[in-house]
Amino acid sequence: MDTSRSYLEPSSFSKKLAATIIIVYTVITLIPISWMVMTSFKNVNSAISYPPEVLFKPSLEGYVNLFTNRSRQSQEYLDSLPAPETWYEELVRSREMVITGPSKFLGRYSNSMIIGFGSTFASVFLGALAAYAFSRFRVPLKDDLLFFILSTRMFPPIAVAVPIFIMYRKLGLGDTHLGMIILYTVVNLSLAVWLLKGFMDEIPKEYEEAAMIDGYSRLQAFFKVVLPQAMTGIAATAIFCMIFSWNEYAFAVLLTQFNAQTAPPFIPTIIGEGGLDWPAIGAGTTLFLLPVMVFTIILRKHLLRGITFGAVRK
Amino acid sequence: MSKIKIVNLQKSFGDFTAVKNSNLTINDKEFFVLLGPSGCGKTTTLRMIAGLELPTSGEIYLGDEEVGMLRASERDIAFVFQLFALYPHMNVKNNLSFPLKMQGYSRSEIKTRVEEAAKLLRIDHILNSNISSLSGGDRQRVALGRALVRRPKAFLMDEPLGTLDAEFRELMCLELKKLHIDIGATTVYVTHDQLEAMSLADRIAVMDGGEILQADEPSVIYNKPATKFVASFIGSPGMNFISIDQGISNEQSTLNIEGTNFNIPKQYEISKGKKNSFGIRPENLSLTSEGGLKGSVFGVEYLGSRKIVTVKTNFGEIKVKTDISTSVKVNENVQVKPSNDNIIIFDGETDKSLKSEFMN
Numbered sequence: 001m002d003t004s005r006s007y008l009e010p011s012s013f014s015k016k017l018a019a020t021i022i023i024v025y026t027v028i029t030l031i032p033i034s035w036m037v038m039t040s041f042k043n044v045n046s047a048i049s050y051p052p053e054v055l056f057k058p059s060l061e062g063y064v065n066l067f068t069n070r071s072r073q074s075q076e077y078l079d080s081l082p083a084p085e086t087w088y089e090e091l092v093r094s095r096e097m098v099i100t101g102p103s104k105f106l107g108r109y110s111n112s113m114i115i116g117f118g119s120t121f122a123s124v125f126l127g128a129l130a131a132y133a134f135s136r137f138r139v140p141l142k143d144d145l146l147f148f149i150l151s152t153r154m155f156p157p158i159a160v161a162v163p164i165f166i167m168y169r170k171l172g173l174g175d176t177h178l179g180m181i182i183l184y185t186v187v188n189l190s191l192a193v194w195l196l197k198g199f200m201d202e203i204p205k206e207y208e209e210a211a212m213i214d215g216y217s218r219l220q221a222f223f224k225v226v227l228p229q230a231m232t233g234i235a236a237t238a239i240f241c242m243i244f245s246w247n248e249y250a251f252a253v254l255l256t257q258f259n260a261q262t263a264p265p266f267i268p269t270i271i272g273e274g275g276l277d278w279p280a281i282g283a284g285t286t287l288f289l290l291p292v293m294v295f296t297i298i299l300r301k302h303l304l305r306g307i308t309f310g311a312v313r314k
Numbered sequence: 315m316s317k318i319k320i321v322n323l324q325k326s327f328g329d330f331t332a333v334k335n336s337n338l339t340i341n342d343k344e345f346f347v348l349l350g351p352s353g354c355g356k357t358t359t360l361r362m363i364a365g366l367e368l369p370t371s372g373e374i375y376l377g378d379e380e381v382g383m384l385r386a387s388e389r390d391i392a393f394v395f396q397l398f399a400l401y402p403h404m405n406v407k408n409n410l411s412f413p414l415k416m417q418g419y420s421r422s423e424i425k426t427r428v429e430e431a432a433k434l435l436r437i438d439h440i441l442n443s444n445i446s447s448l449s450g451g452d453r454q455r456v457a458l459g460r461a462l463v464r465r466p467k468a469f470l471m472d473e474p475l476g477t478l479d480a481e482f483r484e485l486m487c488l489e490l491k492k493l494h495i496d497i498g499a500t501t502v503y504v505t506h507d508q509l510e511a512m513s514l515a516d517r518i519a520v521m522d523g524g525e526i527l528q529a530d531e532p533s534v535i536y537n538k539p540a541t542k543f544v545a546s547f548i549g550s551p552g553m554n555f556i557s558i559d560q561g562i563s564n565e566q567s568t569l570n571i572e573g574t575n576f577n578i579p580k581q582y583e584i585s586k587g588k589k590n591s592f593g594i595r596p597e598n599l600s601l602t603s604e605g606g607l608k609g610s611v612f613g614v615e616y617l618g619s620r621k622i623v624t625v626k627t628n629f630g631e632i633k634v635k636t637d638i639s640t641s642v643k644v645n646e647n648v649q650v651k652p653s654n655d656n657i658i659i660f661d662g663e664t665d666k667s668l669k670s671e672f673m674n
Contacts, residue, residue: 204397204399206395206397206399207399207401209366209386209393209395209399210393210395210399210401210460211401211412212365212366212385212386212387213364213365213366213386213387213389213391213392213393214387214412214413214416214460214464215387215413215416215417215464216387216416217385217387220416224412225401228401228403229402229403
């Protein structure tokens with residue numbers, strides 16, 4: 001019998017099995033995503049051809065269509081125009097069209113950015129303050145309050161869509177960035193408070209006490225000593241909040257139209273000639289995926305790092 | 315540096331009173347130890363002096379200023395935590411300069427002060443290290459350094475050596491004492507370890523159940539304990555108590571126990587009741603063949619330079635510290651007799667020691 005390893009350690013067979021399962025699962029999950037990325041680099045015809053093309057000539061048509069508005073013109077008119085100056089003009093003209101202007105995509109995309117990051121910041125900031133208070137102070141009815149905060153998550157947010165719609169119209173918050181930031185923050189806050197409270201509870205209160213004795217106020221101690229140590233929790237919370245507000249669709253459809261419309265309700269409406277422009281939609285969703293991915297990768301190192309590095313012995 | 319005075323200090327948490335009506339004066343430049351078992355209120359007292367807890371009633375004077383209700387940040391004291399509480403996201407240098415940054419010192423001033431403290435504590439070679447890479451002793455030194463750089467009115471320490479291993483604790487004990495002599499800072503030190511207290515303190519206050527039972531120099535605490543609790547808590551092993559069913563009268567100088575007369579120091583105080591105890595330290599007892607309390611040997615502990623013999627008598631187990639040459643076997647019949655008159659009679663009703671020739 002092999003006695004070189006502890007019996008608590010998994011055997012090499014179970015390790016291999018686990019790895020295989022993870023790899024298979026990852027591949028299955030990645031199929032739709034890679035299909036989406038592939039579609040974004042196809043042209044209109046190969047995107048809908050049957051049987052589907054796995055090998056194809058890549059084209060940036062989808063991305064050009066995503067960012068531009070175009071109109072179809074007669075061949076004579078196109079011939080009368082001066083030669084195209086850029087590669088994308090050339091691409092559009094080869095489809096017998098001219099660019100009439102930029103599309104709304106960039107605006108919708110930046111709305112998503114403003115609302116997504118704005119509400120993530122607000123959720124984490126307010127959530128951290130509330131979690132700290134719940135963790136450290138004797139709050140009257142603490143348990144009931146915490147349950148109340150959690151209970152706001154118990155029904156699907158869209159169940160309150162109608163009252164919120166009416167409220168927002170009366171308050172003039174409909175179709176504004178601020179309105180959407182507030183809405184997503186409210187939805188995310190319960191998660192943020194609960195997640196962060198767990199992390200705050202783990203941080204020994206001696207740190208703030210030391211800082212307060214060192215001459216700092218409680219709020220200063222919170223920012224200088226507690227927050228840096230809660231980075232793991234903050235990173236995790238921020239990722240969850242960001243994913244929710246970035247992907248949210250139902251409220252965005254209902255409450256935004258022009259000024260504050262985010263990318264999710266916009267992308268499926270990209271219509272090309274004779275139906276949906278699948279390469280453009282693919283390009284839109286691919287670009288839409290990037291920020292959350294980058295955000296998660298950046299914060300990942302905080303997730304993996306321990307909280308206290310063992311400076312306080314427990 | 316300044317003296318600390320607490321007057322009628324009381325702290326309650328709901329129904330529980332952690333500190334009862336305490337009075338203390340800690341002199342300037344004194345090394346003062348609060349000693350007691352866990353839950354006796356010593357840490358709560360220290361935290362009130364620090365401003366981490368607010369008193370329910372009573373006053374705390376730091377120098378001439380009443381600080382009882384001030385925030386910790388407004389008191390100008392330094393606190394060394396049991397778990398060090400070094401900021402893990404900063405290196406040693408930043409930990410040391412953290413309190414100075416708040417007070418608005420210039421960069422160069424901070425630098426000199428940090429280097430000065432680091433040199434004093436011999437941590438100047440690890441200034442740029444991460445906290446996580448330090449050994450327990452070095453962490454302790456950094457924690458002390460963070461207290462030192464401020465040059466506060468007083469140092470408060472909450473069992474700072476509690477988490478160190480035995481070997482290091484002894485070393486740090488010596489270093490702390492030396493540091494105290496070097497900088498002469500008023501220090502209040504909390505511990506449950508009587509050896510630590512004895513070796514460090516100028517004066518010790520023994521606490522139990524939220525009350526200060528006795529505050530005096532270590533030798534007085536040891537030799538002339540004010541209450542039965544102090545007598546049993548201090549010393550290892552603690553004092554032996556033999557219950558006696560007789561009152562003590564003034565001028566009494568002998569005591570008859572089980573038919574044998576024992577000489578006791580001349581008593582100056584009358585006991586309140588008939589149930590009292592006769593207290594004597596293990597080193598003031600000796601084993602004899604006659605004229606003592608009869609019993610049989612229950613156990614022998616070998617301590618290197620001494621032996622502790624536990625004798626089972628009609629009055630319970632009595633511990634005797636004997637010479638290493640004494641050879642007794644378990645279950646052997648022996649007698650126990652006081653070898654000098656370091657005997658204290660405790661009043662059974664108040665648990666306080668009675669005044670006597672010896673206790674004056």
